[in-house]
Amino acid sequence: MSAEFDQLVAEFESFQSKLKNVDDRFENLAGMQSELAALEVSASSPDRAVTVVAGPGGSIQDIRFTEAAMQLGSQRLSSVVMTTVREAVADAARTQAAIVQEYAGDDAPVVDQVLETQAQVTGVPVEELREKVNKGTRPPAPVGDEEESVVFRDDPPRPAAPRAESAADSYLKSVWDEEER
Template sequence: MSTEFDNLVAEFERFQEQGRKAEQRLAAYDGMREEIAAVEVTATAPDRSVTVTAGPGGAIKNLQFTEEALRRPPQALAAMVLATIQTAVAEGARRQAETVQRYVGDDLNVLDQVLETQAEMLGVPVEQLRASTSAPPVRRAAEEEDFAEREFLSDKPGASRAQAPPPPVSQGEEFLRKLYDGEDH
């Protein structure tokens, strides 16, 4: 009976440790969310007549014109404003992707996906965009992983739901699991 009790205590301690680790990961993701919310990028047109400040999600926070900008024909001013907005928003998206990449690691290749999309949309090479980031390139696996089956909160990198079935559970372990789960309700 003592061995089973010791096993139950050990199992309960593992449950508690998993709970602590989950709380730490959630706190880290809160930090990521705060960093993303603080992203602010200012872009200036090549002639310095238009300045745009963009925030998270491409929100335009500020738009400034010089006297020179206001002397331009409306279509030229509009084109310059749009180009400057595009520059600020694209840089903001890259910074947000860098932040996400730092928190989730290289598994999702978030930054690469953003860079590839922007390269296609802007008609510039990915390498040119990558040069403006602080993150190193991510090496991709030979085969892409199916992230629908990925356990993102697992302690083990590469863990997925498609694992071997869990070992049989003793009556004592089952009791503790029900007790532990019951505390959440």
């Protein structure tokens, strides 16, 4: 009887330990949500003529052009903007994954999954993408120092609201559901 009792006590203690671990994770959930809401990553074109700032979920928060960007011509400027937007969105996804990974622990390899997906899509090796996660991102190009900049930004910046299902989400879900029928 004593061996059975000791085994039950050990199992109960193990269960309590797991519950404490879950409680600790949920306690940190507010911190993770706060960090994700404040997420802001910038990417600049190699010549620093275009800077894009991306936020949570890859949302574009800001696009800045220097006067040099305005001299590129429409097709070249379009190409530079799209390349820089892709870079900012990818950086935001990697940073967002790193934040989630920090709070979730090693149980969920979120960063590895994001890096592997980006490597498949872009052809950039995982190791190179991992270096970007470890280094962080480049600072935004200076604004207003030597050249006048043209800035496009949603004014005023909106505070991040709790993630609710948007009309676009609802629409996409309904399209997805219709396709499955």
